[in-house]
Amino acid sequence: MVDLIDETADYVLELSSPQRLNILFKLLGKNLTPSTCAKEVDATRQEVHRNFTRLEKNGLIKKTMDGTYALTTFGKSICTQVPSLVFLMQNRKYFENHDFGDIPNKFNMRCGQLAISNRVKGVSKVLEQWKNIYKNSEDYIYEVIPEVPLDIIEPLVKQVKNGVKFHYIFSESTVVPKGRKALLKKLGFDKLIEKGLVERRMVAKIQTTLVLNEKEACVMFPGNEGEPDITEMFYSDDPLFHEWCLDYFRYCWYGSDIFKESKLKE
Structure with a gap:
């Protein structure tokens, strides 16, 4: 040895x-x-x-x-x-305060696919990029999110009404803003579910936040205590970055359970 x-x-x-x-x-x-x-x-x-x-x-x-x-x-x-080392070295300061949370080792070992990306800092810039992913979608929007900012709901529903499929995963403790239910009702979200444009799943806990469409993606890792952090994101339209995010979404989707709205509290 x-x-x-x-x-x-x-x-x-x-x-x-x-x-x-x-x-x-x-x-x-x-x-x-x-x-x-x-x-x-x-x-x-x-x-x-x-x-x-x-x-x-x-x-x-x-x-x-x-x-x-x-x-x-x-x-x-x-x-x-080598790209895994490059990604970790480029973001060494970031990973002093963040980790990969409960992401399986098989995805950690592929973190080099995230090397070609931009780090977006600050809640306002993160939300702006988040909404741009919605705006640029033509086929689908996939999400794994532990928190729902109120001002992303309307841009999202607009795209779904244009025929974009929306699949998302909430945790049982996902933070939803006051007024969410009323806004979704006003926007006709239930009808979009009935049409099959929206599919929902649920897991016990979410640490890593993921948002992607068919050509770009972003990922937000948790802090060292395991709590979600949406104040910084890694964003890219690089094919390898997108592949990592899509594979991780599928892993989460197939490991999730039936969505239960009753578990969410505003």
């Missing part, structure tokens, strides 16, 4: 060079020669050639029949792990 840890530490050292990491990600897109790669990473041919040699020696890249270099299977696999 000690030998394995030492070997792993050696590989981490190989990845500690920004240029070597850059080379790996350039090769993820296409095969390159050291000379061509030097132009793409804005470095000297000698320097890049030296790093190619190190990467080849450590089994991360290989020379092909046409003289170009490609990633090995091992090299490709390493590239899939």
